[in-house]
Amino acid sequence: MSELLLVFAMALGVYALRLSGLLLPNAAIPVQWEQALRFLPVALLSALVTVGLTGGGRFDPAALGGAAVGALVAWRTRKMWACIVGGLVAFWLLGLV
Amino acid sequence: MRTLETQANTATMPEQAASSLFRKGFVAMLPLWAGAIPSGIAFGVVAHEAGIASVATVLMSLLVFSAAGQLSAVALIDEGVPWPLLLVTVLALNIQLLLLGVAVGRLLCLSRRQRLLTAWFLTDASFAIAAGRGPLHRQVLLGAGVSMYLGWNIGTWLGLVVGGALPDPRALGVSLVVPLSFLAVLMPLLSSRRMVAAALAAAAVTLPLAQVVPSGVAVLVGGVVGCAVGAVVARGAAAGQAAS
Numbered sequence: 010m011s012e013l014l015l016v017f018a019m020a021l022g023v024y025a026l027r028l029s030g031l032l033l034p035n036a037a038i039p040v041q042w043e044q045a046l047r048f049l050p051v052a053l054l055s056a057l058v059t060v061g062l063t064g065g066g067r068f069d070p071a072a073l074g075g076a077a078v079g080a081l082v083a084w085r086t087r088k089m090w091a092c093i094v095g096g097l098v099a100f101w102l103l104g105l106v
Numbered sequence: 107m108r109t110l111e112t113q114a115n116t117a118t119m120p121e122q123a124a125s126s127l128f129r130k131g132f133v134a135m136l137p138l139w140a141g142a143i144p145s146g147i148a149f150g151v152v153a154h155e156a157g158i159a160s161v162a163t164v165l166m167s168l169l170v171f172s173a174a175g176q177l178s179a180v181a182l183i184d185e186g187v188p189w190p191l192l193l194v195t196v197l198a199l200n201i202q203l204l205l206l207g208v209a210v211g212r213l214l215c216l217s218r219r220q221r222l223l224t225a226w227f228l229t230d231a232s233f234a235i236a237a238g239r240g241p242l243h244r245q246v247l248l249g250a251g252v253s254m255y256l257g258w259n260i261g262t263w264l265g266l267v268v269g270g271a272l273p274d275p276r277a278l279g280v281s282l283v284v285p286l287s288f289l290a291v292l293m294p295l296l297s298s299r300r301m302v303a304a305a306l307a308a309a310a311v312t313l314p315l316a317q318v319v320p321s322g323v324a325v326l327v328g329g330v331v332g333c334a335v336g337a338v339v340a341r342g343a344a345a346g347q348a349a350s
Contacts, residue, residue, distance in 0.1 A: 012162040015189055019179060020169035022197045028225040030207020031216070038212070045337035048304035049209045050237050052332025053202065054292040055305035056312040056325040057230050061285030064316040064324070072282055079286045083293040089238070090137050092290035093283055100279045 075100030124245045131249025134235050139257040141283030142231075145173050146261015151269035152177065156184040160266055167262040171229070171255055174199045174321055198320035205329050206233050213242040220244060227251025231284055238291035300339040308332025 038046065062076055079096025086092070146167065153163040158180060166176050175196040182192045206228060216224060224244060232251035236242055264272075296302050312328030 012159055012183075013165065015179075015183075015192070016162050016166045016169060018189075018193055019166070019175065019196050022193060023170050023172055023175060023200050023203070024225065026197065026200050026203040027207060027228045028221065030204045030209075031211045031221045031225050031228070033208055033211055035212060038208075044340060045333040046209070046212060048301065048333045048336030049205065049212075049329065050233075051292065051295050051301050052304045052308040052336065053205060053209065053230075053325065053329045054234060054237075054288050054295070055308040055332060056328035057202070057234075058285050058288045058292065059309045059312040059328065060316045060321045060325055061281075061288065063313055064321045066317055072279070075279065075282055076285060076289060079282075080289050080293055083290040087290075087294050089134075089287055089290040092293075093137055093140070093286045096282060096286040096289075097279055100282055104279075 071100050071103035074103045127243055127245035128249035128252075130239070131232070131236060131246035131251075132253040133249075134239065134246075135232065135250040135253035135257075138231055138235070138254065138283060138287050141280050141287075142173075142254055142257035143261035143264070144278075144280040145177075146258045146263075147265035147269055147272060149173065149176055149180070150262045150265020150267075151272075153180045154266055154269060156180050158183060163266060164259075164262065167259045170196075171227075171258060172196070172200050173258065178320075195320060197322075199322045201320075201322035202230070202325035202329065203228065203322070205326055206230065209233070210242065210247065214244050214247075216244065224248060224251075227255055229254055231287065234288050234291045238294075300336050300343065303339040304332040304336030307335035 058076070062072060075096040078099035079092045082095035083089075083092035149167070150163060153166075153176075154160070166179070170176055170179075178199055179192060179196050182195060187195075207225065210224065210228065210233065211221075214224075224247065227248055229251060231254055232247055235250040236247035239246055292305065296305060308328040308331060311331045312324045315324035315327055
């Protein structure tokens, strides 16, 4: 029972985070920030990649190599599946070495 | 500028195309199921091993819908961490959702009801998928989010039912799938020096921070610093042009 309460509290908190950014009216964003916010997708994606690869003290050379190959493939082809396949194959090959 | 973007969206995407846009987002997310299902399985397995009731495990995936938050919650329950601390940790792991919401709210013109629904399915991955397909559209974002939601919950359920019998999916590198998908969206966006500067600054700040604080906090701070650096570089370029 108390476990369920914890689940509901987590759900409420995380949903509040998801919603509050969305509820911020555009008028509440100062004009000077407008220009900076154009960089938000790029900055967020870059930060998310960094956390996904190295968060919590993980430094796996094979994973980093796989990501480098994936980045190269994405840059050349602009295709998501090619980036994922290329990165994973590189990761597996580097793991064999 | 904002009204122009909104007008362009409504002009090129008539309302009757909503279901096909939704499907587009849903299908575009499918490659990421390769990451979502194994992570869901891993969550189901560790939750079961930690002695958490199956109904609580299933509800958590249905209601919380956050891999990082749920996996850490299970670990903390297992360690007997006090609940207020646990809640703060789960929220800190997801605090980047605030910025994500700002980014989405700025690019889409949403009614109140649409905001409630869009928020429920908003994740890092659905934002990345939708932002990678031209101008952001609500239905693409929603389709991608629902797709991820389904994959995550199927994975959780599989983990609970057959989990122990499966090999550890993490050895196959499935945790790389989501960062790779972010990279696939990020690389084509790096079309100018100011964008590259914003991305590099965000990564440089996030890297050391992610070793010492919850991932959401690292992403939030990295995202804000990346934006600021991008704006400074852009302003410098504009000033340089004005001078010459």
